[in-house]
């Protein structure tokens with residue numbers, strides 16, 4: 001039935017084990033719990049909850065408008081339907097170090113496997129927009145220390161994201177990355193690196209697992225999973241990919257109805273009723289309580 005069969009602790013341990021294995025994990029962003037089911041069914045390695053997607057889902061831009069509790073609630077809804085570990089975008093941690101601590105505990109309570117906390121100023125911006133600003137090293141380090149100290153499950157992954165590359169250049173970003181590892185970060189997310197050479201330079205400079213953000217229409221190149229694995233990256237992230245695909249398909253479907261008077265021409269590109277029922281495990285619910293409810297059609 002539609003819930004995770006593994007505990008949060010087990011999912012956290014699994015994520016750490018996979019990261020330690022040196023393999024590349026492929027991690028798409030789920031735009032809702034149902035899409036997390038699809039990510040798992042297709043055999044991906046983990047699920048991401050993107051701040052940009054949580055905001056867009058509410059019809060908002062990704063400029064720090066969403067709250068820690070909104071993000072934790074959505075992350076919990078997503079994490080509870082999948083056996084995969086869920087990694088969450090916790091933006092700047094939503095405030096001062098004390099807020100960061102509360103955010104980490106709220107995410108632990110939501111059953112997710114880990115989160116990333118970035119070094120942009122509050123309010124943050126999308127990492128691929130120009131004109132973003134970052135905090136100084138001491139403030140960034142305080143955030144990560146607060147996150148590390150706040151977690152009650154040592155398995156909960158604290159990933160530090162640095163946005164320094166676009167503001168102060170690659171060398172400064174690497175220096176920041178080293179300071180964040182020193183502060184206790186388990187993994188790093190170097191945001192908006194430009195091209196393979198920069199990815200390689202970052203990889204050579206630090207020892208922790210690294211995330212490569214394969215977001216579309218951004219500053220970086222879209223590299224294949226085999227290339228990212230060769231470069232020594234641990235996570236290939238597709239944060240907004242499913243939302244963009246779904247919204248593109250939705251727009252084309254609406255245009256089709258307007259143009260032709262029927263959706264008949266796009267039915268072939270839809271998820272079928274049977275596929276949907278499979279994904280939400282109608283059959284499992286039917287078996288659970290066939291005597292009271294009958295969901296079969």
Ligand SMILES: C[C@](O)(C(=O)O)[C@H](CC(=O)O)C(=O)O
Nearest residue numbers: 050051052126127128215239
């Ligand atoms: C990864 C990211 O933080 C997200 O919220 O998904 C975004 C993605 C995007 O806006 O394309 C980011 O890179 O800032």
Ligand SMILES: [Mg+2]
Nearest residue numbers: 050051052089
């Ligand atoms: Mg984000």
